[in-house]
Amino acid sequence: MKTQPEAMQITRRRFLTGAAALGGVSLLGSLWPRSALAEAISQALPQFVALRQAQKGILTGAHWGAFEAIVRDGKMVETRPVQDDPFPNELISMAPHQVHAPNRVKYPMVRKSWLEGGAQNCRPELRGCDEWVRVSWDKALTLVSNEIRRLQQEHGPQSIHAGSYGWKSVGMLHNSRTLLQRLMNLAGGFLGYAGDYSTGAAQVIMSHVVGSMEVYEQQTAWPDLLENCQLVVLWGCNPMITLKNSWNIPDHVGPAGFEALKKKGVRVISIDPVKSDSTDYLNAEWVAPRPYTDSAMLVGIAHTLMAEKLHNPDFLKTYTVGFDKFAAYLNGEQDGVVKDADWAAAICGVEADALRQLARDMAKSRTMIMGGWGIQRQHHGEQPHWLLVTVAAMLGQVGLPGGGFGFSYHYSSGGSPTARGGILAGISAGDAPKNSPTPIPVARIAECLANPGKTIDFNGAKVTYPDVKMVYVAGGNTFHQHQDTNALIKAWQHPETIVVNEPYWTATAKYADIVLPATTSYERNDLEMGGDYSQLYVFPMHQCVPPQHESRNDFDIFAGLAAKLGVQEAFTEGKDEMQWLKGMYDDMKAQARNARVALPPFDMFWASNNYIRFPVPEENKKWVRFADFRENPLLNPLGTPSGKIEIYSEAVAKMGYTDCPGLPGWLPPHEWYQGPEASKYPLSLNTAHPINRLHSQLDNTPLRKKYAVADREAVWIHPQDAKARGISDGELVRAFNDRGQILVGAVVTERVRPGVVRISEGAWFDPADPRQEGSLCKNGNVNCLTFDIGSSSLAQGNCGQMAQLEIEKYQGPILNNTAHAVPAGA
Numbered sequence: 080m081k082t083q084p085e086a087m088q089i090t091r092r093r094f095l096t097g098a099a100a101l102g103g104v105s106l107l108g109s110l111w112p113r114s115a116l117a118e119a120i121s122q123a124l125p126q127f128v129a130l131r132q133a134q135k136g137i138l139t140g141a142h143w144g145a146f147e148a149i150v151r152d153g154k155m156v157e158t159r160p161v162q163d164d165p166f167p168n169e170l171i172s173m174a175p176h177q178v179h180a181p182n183r184v185k186y187p188m189v190r191k192s193w194l195e196g197g198a199q200n201c202r203p204e205l206r207g208c209d210e211w212v213r214v215s216w217d218k219a220l221t222l223v224s225n226e227i228r229r230l231q232q233e234h235g236p237q238s239i240h241a242g243s244y245g246w247k248s249v250g251m252l253h254n255s256r257t258l259l260q261r262l263m264n265l266a267g268g269f270l271g272y273a274g275d276y277s278t279g280a281a282q283v284i285m286s287h288v289v290g291s292m293e294v295y296e297q298q299t300a301w302p303d304l305l306e307n308c309q310l311v312v313l314w315g316c317n318p319m320i321t322l323k324n325s326w327n328i329p330d331h332v333g334p335a336g337f338e339a340l341k342k343k344g345v346r347v348i349s350i351d352p353v354k355s356d357s358t359d360y361l362n363a364e365w366v367a368p369r370p371y372t373d374s375a376m377l378v379g380i381a382h383t384l385m386a387e388k389l390h391n392p393d394f395l396k397t398y399t400v401g402f403d404k405f406a407a408y409l410n411g412e413q414d415g416v417v418k419d420a421d422w423a424a425a426i427c428g429v430e431a432d433a434l435r436q437l438a439r440d441m442a443k444s445r446t447m448i449m450g451g452w453g454i455q456r457q458h459h460g461e462q463p464h465w466l467l468v469t470v471a472a473m474l475g476q477v478g479l480p481g482g483g484f485g486f487s488y489h490y491s492s493g494g495s496p497t498a499r500g501g502i503l504a505g506i507s508a509g510d511a512p513k514n515s516p517t518p519i520p521v522a523r524i525a526e527c528l529a530n531p532g533k534t535i536d537f538n539g540a541k542v543t544y545p546d547v548k549m550v551y552v553a554g555g556n557t558f559h560q561h562q563d564t565n566a567l568i569k570a571w572q573h574p575e576t577i578v579v580n581e582p583y584w585t586a587t588a589k590y591a592d593i594v595l596p597a598t599t600s601y602e603r604n605d606l607e608m609g610g611d612y613s614q615l616y617v618f619p620m621h622q623c624v625p626p627q628h629e630s631r632n633d634f635d636i637f638a639g640l641a642a643k644l645g646v647q648e649a650f651t652e653g654k655d656e657m658q659w660l661k662g663m664y665d666d667m668k669a670q671a672r673n674a675r676v677a678l679p680p681f682d683m684f685w686a687s688n689n690y691i692r693f694p695v696p697e698e699n700k701k702w703v704r705f706a707d708f709r710e711n712p713l714l715n716p717l718g719t720p721s722g723k724i725e726i727y728s729e730a731v732a733k734m735g736y737t738d739c740p741g742l743p744g745w746l747p748p749h750e751w752y753q754g755p756e757a758s759k760y761p762l763s764l765n766t767a768h769p770i771n772r773l774h775s776q777l778d779n780t781p782l783r784k785k786y787a788v789a790d791r792e793a794v795w796i797h798p799q800d801a802k803a804r805g806i807s808d809g810e811l812v813r814a815f816n817d818r819g820q821i822l823v824g825a826v827v828t829e830r831v832r833p834g835v836v837r838i839s840e841g842a843w844f845d846p847a848d849p850r851q852e853g854s855l856c857k858n859g860n861v862n863c864l865t866f867d868i869g870s871s872s873l874a875q876g877n878c879g880q881m882a883q884l885e886i887e888k889y890q891g892p893i894l895n896n897t898a899h900a901v902p903a904g905a
């Protein structure tokens with residue numbers, strides 16, 4: 080952890096002294112005198128100006144935290160986290176490398192064959208290996224807008240996939256995804272997506288089981304948890320890593336909460352095939368099931384709770400429906416198989432006695448089950464979360480202080496108490512035209528491109544794939560996010576035109592036809608909330624350096640396209656960057672005023688180079704999820720058909736899906752250690768989110784040195800498995816299955832269960848020979864190995880967290896890693 084730079088401490092002290100001298104202006108623990116009236120605040124202007132001068136850096140922020148950027152001679156050279164950050168994140172130090180990366184896209188570029196042959200004769204098979212030709216911005220915008228116009232006229236909005244999924248950068252105005260959709264809505268509509276890669280399976284099933292997506296809900300507040308919780312069960316989550324970054328600018332209250340939990344000595348059990356950093360940090364007990372068998376393990380625990388009468392029949396009767404059917408399933412009334420701890424142990428590889436003890440410990444303590452999302456990024460991924468809710472309901476602690484379940488403690492600091500103030504609304508995508516096509520499930524993109532006209536099931540409905548002729552990506556990295564990269568490459572050849580707005584030469588950019596250079600967030604002005612759940616801060620994101628090379632802000636790129644398509648006025652609403660920001664700020668300020676929190680005028684706020692921290696009401700620190708439902712289920716019903724927790728869902732049952740029936744349970748996955756593929760590919764893959772980057776972001780920075788082994792993504796292998804294959808620590812290894820092959824560097828460690836290998840997602844795809852099908856990826860992109868089927872007919876979530884594979888010592892020719900190199904002609 081970084082210590083606070085002295086200059087900032089002095090600055091803050093100086094500011095606090097000055098503000099107090101204003102007389103009677105309460106700071107409420109904030110940098111802003113929020114309880115004062117606007118007049119009083121305006122008197123403080125000299126203080127803010129002085130503050131700005133005293134600070135050396137420019138205040139901005141990222142998914143990794145708010146920070147001051149130090150700029151010298153037009154170059155960002157250093158960063159310092161803001162003083163309020165309780166858990167500063169090392170990733171902040173990579174911002175200068177993001178701006179000045181050698182693999183920035185410098186100019187608008189067009190793939191040679193596309194430029195020469197046009198969209199319909201563009202030799203799509205050369206994507207990824209063609210030459211690039213530099214063009215002017217005007218030419219690039221003309222080419223793209225002409226294609227949009229032609230496709231709208233000839234094939235309609237369903238021919239343009241502009242959903243563009245991805246984590247982009249923070250910022251309420253320069254939101255590349257929304258800006259793309261705003262343009263496309265004005266230009267006639269587009270094919271979008273439903274769901275996301277993070278929680279595809281859980282968010283659909285949870286809506287049926289508890290009446291909300293649950294995965295993005297506020298959690299029982301940390302202060303309550305710290306006071307009341309006796310046992311935390313981390314079920315497949317690694318919060319000390321995943322809480323480093325947030326969707327908005329993080330408040331980092333989550334990691335501070337876990338630190339406090341550790342200091343208090345609360346018992347933590349981590350259930351994970353890998354001994355995670357959080358397991359170590361929290362001194363947690365490690366229980367390592369076989370991969371993809373969590374559902375069986377939960378069923379065995381549920382059986383023990385029932386058999387030993389540790390469950391809570393009153394809670395089940397009052398607050399749930401369908402337990403009788405689940406009890407019959409546990410007892411094997413239909414299939415004759417009693418699903419007790421012994422049955423579960425044989426599948427999940429955790430001893431039956433350990434399962435029984437776990438059930439007893441959970442029942443005797445006030446227990447919070449914190450469920451991660453990797454367990455649902457699997458085939459039949461709906462089941463684990465459904466079963467976690469079922470076990471929590473059997474324990475009867477849902478809605479009690481410190482107890483129940485929470486599916487967002489590991490994400491964006493769920494449980495950071497909600498502040499009182501205002502919320503920034505970002506720029507809107509606008510209204511979709513009436514003839515807009517039905518969105519496809521987000522992770523079915525490759526299947527959709529390859530199979531126009533095919534119809535699939537999706538949450539009780541049918542979706543027919545249109546014939547997509549253009550894909551437009553802005554703020555995402557399809558080639559890293561999507562499963563089965565080699566199948567994606569084939570599907571990617573179907574569209575006539577692929578356009579990508581990107582700051583860097585990612586694989587997605589390299590496999591496009593037209594690449595438009597986008598600025599990083601440090602090259603533009605913006606605003607962002609701090610704390611996804613707490614809404615604790617409003618951060619200004621000041622432009623630190625000018626746009627690099629010929630890059631443009633996504634806003635300006637789409638405004639340029641809008642001009643060519645005749646919808647510029649509607650797109651910009653006649654406002655420039657600062658006018659948009661002022662409008663957003665003023666709306667937020669009005670909300671804050673209604674909540675009795677006074678804020679300074681925009682100009683003063685912006686000039687101050689400072690941020691707003693809202694007060695947190697005491698009652699929000701004690702907030703307990705589902706407490707109102709528990710208190711009065713009739714007045715505060717859940718959003719399910721019964722108003723209760725649905726252990727059995729009639730709605731799901733009626734859909735008639737064999738891969739997701741109306742009752743949760745154990746369903747063997749598509750690939751696993753007992754499947755037929757295991758004789759050829761005996762190792763089970765575990766793909767976690769990386770420790771030192773965000774998905775694929777920052778893979779092109781020096782932080783890579785911290786995790787790359789033999790200059791590739793690392794593979795963690797158990798000593799037994801390494802020995803059996805003659806692999807030593809630090810050696811280059813080929814990991815492979817029928818779908819693909821990747822080069823990875825061996826880390827021989829007992830932190831994985833035997834039979835399991837861990838490879839993090841997000842290494843940039845780098846085929847040794849892009850002309851050859853299934854070519855070896857030299858950087859270790861794990862999605863070359865994963866399979867591309869939906870989690871089930873219900874949710875169609877992705878299965879990126881699983882695959883059977885084999886590994887061997889690499890003995891081929893020396894291959895240089897070119898994942899972060901610029902392509903020929905660029």
Ligand code: PGD
Nearest residue numbers: 245246247248277554555556560580597774775776840879
């Ligand atoms: P990122 O690396 O964040 O990954 O997939 P996602 O596509 O979100 O990609 C964002 C891209 O946006 C980067 O290339 C970045 O340079 C670009 N970008 C950033 N800022 C801007 C901007 O201002 N403008 C423009 N135009 N571009 C910008 C993540 C996805 O991967 C997710 S969310 C999950 S949860 C899944 N996780 C896994 C997994 O665990 N395992 C596997 N095997 N696969 C996964 N895929 C999914």
